[in-house]
Amino acid sequence: MLTFKGEMLIVPHEKLRKRVAEVLPDKVDSTFLQLMKEVIDETGAAGLAANQIGFNRRVIMFKDGEMYRWHINPKIISVSIEWEYDFESCLSIPDERGSYRVFRVPRYEWVEVTDSVDVGTFHHYSGFLARVVQHEIDHLNGILISDFGNEEIPVC
């Protein structure tokens, strides 16, 4: 069994700021996907982008209930007119107290996604999952939640 021995990249690591190039779907094997699952399990994250753990691969994974979903070369092809604002944190943006900084981030209420695995299939995500998918795809484009500029200052 493959175990994650690397590190979660944290800001201001330059790899978090690069747009990740597309990958050939056959380059993303079950071993790699298993690795991403393990990192999600170990960290309790809602989702993960491959570049957060140092891999230059355009892959995201997230939990949908007990299920893991992933997209290789995900592309948002349709979005809602409505926006929703909600709080998000990110494994790549820890604070000094061993927790994570929280930002209020605008997201589309729903998105439709295609990928390189099942070409022609439209995956519809709404609510929380839509938020997670947008967060992870942002990572692949070098965008972080801190870019939205609405940090919530914790009450001490």
Ligand SMILES: [Zn+2]
């Ligand atoms: Zn993140």
